Amino acid sequence: MQPEEETPIEDVLVMEESLWVDGPPVDLFRRLRSECPVHWSREIPILPEEDGFWSVTTADGVKEVSLDWKTYSSELGGITAASDSVIPLELTRAMFIGMDPPKHDRIKALFQRGFTPKRIADHEDEIREIARDVLDRTEGLDHCDLVDDVAQPFVARVIGTFMGLPPGDDVIWARLMNMILGANDPDVNPEGISTVMERDVPEVFERCSKLIADRRENPTDDLTSVLVHAEVDGERLQEHEIVMGFFLLMAAGNDSTKATYCSAMQALLEDREQMEILLDDPSLIPSAVEEALRMFPAFAHFRRTATKDTELQGQKIRQGEKVVMWYVSSNRDETRYENPDHFDVKRNPEHQAFGAGGRHYCLGTALARLELKILLEETLARYPDMKIDGEPKYVVSGFVNQLRTLPVSLA
């Protein structure tokens, strides 16, 4: 739903839940970009204890914030519009996505070698095998849900392989990650946010502690072992830093690629012309992947906190205020893209879905791109006549931008 055109701009609350029921409020963001590109929301209605926040909506604005980590901190106040309400700030700060340099850079460097495009390309056969195996399980079915039956088991097994987890645990980890990231959505989590804090976060810690103990005894070459045995400035990471490092990789790995694949499939299934272009020429799939990342960034936003009084695009920002970078808006900035709301598989655009190039630029870009390419190739080759046969529904969230269900017929 979009807010009434008449709502005075200063009364708009960008995180108002009703705006996000059918996905991101693209009309509202278009209005903000043109009338008030750095906009103040005085509160988050569903989290009344949280402070208000600045919304940065243009590509230039997002880039400026992203690149200036000294003015816009990831550590001071949290990484999403909600500082402390779902994951306590102390735990956010134990993930390197919630740290500032120099510690951030040192921990990220532990993983960077394993995530280069070349190292990731070594996993192509293994990832394709996982895609085929998941699609094999849909053979003979008339219908399936692309979210639950294809995307989820695929991403869970890929990241599970990287982390060294047994396939039998994929469902458990996927449930935990979905619960925590979709904590606000009553369909995902009918029992409310506090249950996530009291039940699911402790379960992550409990399960992870067992993995950590095991890797201490029996070092392996998976990413869980990298965390357990990492030394930063001559010291091992603390237990909660290992758990949260594991959580960060699992959450990013489980969620984001799934979201983009499903949004891409929905866009293709709703626009037969674009689908035909890809079916005729699958070499355009990498370009379609970039277009899907642009139009449907898996994370609607990330957030920083101002470390000092400053000015952004002519707007004064005070020390301690929240600054939210809306990728769902900057990626449709009409000063960068012609016809930005049109899904065009030939566009091959640059975009900010992985961040805008700052210190926290996504670690998993090469993996995500490869996963998306392979899963789209395999899906289109196997089911060229797939059709949507139910109502696609979104996770209602101003943070994760993803479908909760995408029912299709496979015949």
Ligand code: HEM
């Ligand atoms: C479509 C897929 C993906 C999208 C759209 C995406 C997007 C993002 C974004 C927007 C950020 C934050 C950028 C910022 O704050 O400046 C980020 C950070 C991160 N992503 Fe991804 N991501 C994806 C896939 C993955 C995958 C598969 C992994 C690997 C396991 C991953 C691991 C990470 C990590 C570890 C960070 C934190 C980096 C840091 O703080 O330096 N991501 N991602």
